[in-house]
Amino acid sequence: MAEIINGKELAKKIRKELKEEVIEKGLKPKLAVILVGNDEASKIYVRNKNRACEEIGIEFEEHLLPEETTMEELLKLINELNERKDVSGILLQSPIPKHLDIKTAFETISPEKDVDGFNPINIGRLEINEPAFVSCTPFGVMKMLKEYKIHIEGKTAVVIGRSNIVGKPLIQLLLNKNATVIVTHSKTRELEKYTKQADILISAVGKAKFVKADMVKEGAVVIDVGINRDTNTGKVVGDIDYEEVSKKVSYITPVPGGVGPMTIAMLMHNVVQAAKNQN
Numbered sequence: 001m002a003e004i005i006n007g008k009e010l011a012k013k014i015r016k017e018l019k020e021e022v023i024e025k026g027l028k029p030k031l032a033v034i035l036v037g038n039d040e041a042s043k044i045y046v047r048n049k050n051r052a053c054e055e056i057g058i059e060f061e062e063h064l065l066p067e068e069t070t071m072e073e074l075l076k077l078i079n080e081l082n083e084r085k086d087v088s089g090i091l092l093q094s095p096i097p098k099h100l101d102i103k104t105a106f107e108t109i110s111p112e113k114d115v116d117g118f119n120p121i122n123i124g125r126l127e128i129n130e131p132a133f134v135s136c137t138p139f140g141v142m143k144m145l146k147e148y149k150i151h152i153e154g155k156t157a158v159v160i161g162r163s164n165i166v167g168k169p170l171i172q173l174l175l176n177k178n179a180t181v182i183v184t185h186s187k188t189r190e191l192e193k194y195t196k197q198a199d200i201l202i203s204a205v206g207k208a209k210f211v212k213a214d215m216v217k218e219g220a221v222v223i224d225v226g227i228n229r230d231t232n233t234g235k236v237v238g239d240i241d242y243e244e245v246s247k248k249v250s251y252i253t254p255v256p257g258g259v260g261p262m263t264i265a266m267l268m269h270n271v272v273q274a275a276k277n278q279n
């Protein structure tokens with residue numbers, strides 16, 4: 001039976017350490033969050049981020065913009081926040097209304113305040129292995145591997161999914177740690193041919209119970225990024241068929257309680273890091 005990588009506990013530990021660091025170093029971190037429109041799920045995410053900030057001692061500033069906000073108005077706000085000395089990090093909650101250009105908005109956030117790691121400058125820095133703000137979910141995955149002392153160097157790591165926010169940064173992060181990286185996606189033929197080779201298998205697809213036991217190698221480390229709703233039970237499940245796969249592998253992350261809580265913890269880490277850099 002696999003050892004469970006407990007993201008919930010680890011995230012709690014990280015938040016506690018960050019809280020201590022903020023006090024010890026007398027930091028005054030502040031996160032400015034921009035929310036455009038009325039997306040209900042986004043409101044919940046923002047509330048959770050607010051709560052985490054409060055716990056750590058990060059000031060939280062919310063900018064709620066109406067659905068009909070223009071691109072000019074959005075960029076004006078981002079530029080104002082870029083200029084402000086008291087704002088350490090800026091987060092633009094996605095999705096934003098369709099008439100707005102999210103790519104330009106992300107590019108406008110100063111790389112020094114880009115705590116989500118979505119600005120191309122930070123993506124480029126990661127590519128050449130320089131200090132960068134890294135997208136919080138892949139950063140959280142790497143932190144889990146580190147904390148559980150899972151060796152990466154020389155291992156075959158297989159990533160399922162190549163989105164800009166999860167799959168692609170993971171490829172680079174794993175490569176920077178000297179893994180042999182295989183990336184797979186919806187056009188990959190014979191997916192299981194690759195997944196079976198994985199010493200470390202990371203799934204970021206978004207399909208419930210997509211990875212079955214016969215697709216994984218005995219003793220592999222399996223990280224489940226997926227957050228899906230099981231159509232039968234209505235419960236939140238990952239991409240991995242947890243029941244069956246956990247019998248075969250050495251380490252596994254649960255859903256919920258795995259990668260999810262790590263994402264917010266790493267966002268908090270990035271905000272504190274931004275405050276330290278700007279000090």
Ligand code: NDP
Pocket residue numbers: 137160161162163164165166167184185186187188191204205206207225226227228259260261263
């Ligand atoms: P995207 O939809 O942007 O990307 C999904 C990826 O999976 C794509 O690269 C796609 O390939 C690939 N894919 C789809 N079908 C297959 C298939 N049959 N075989 C192999 N690959 C396939 O999703 P995200 O990366 O944003 O998110 C992935 C999952 O992670 C979602 O469930 C999301 O909810 C969750 N998530 C969880 C977070 C957390 O905090 N735990 C944070 C962010 C996301 P292609 O590129 O060819 O289309």
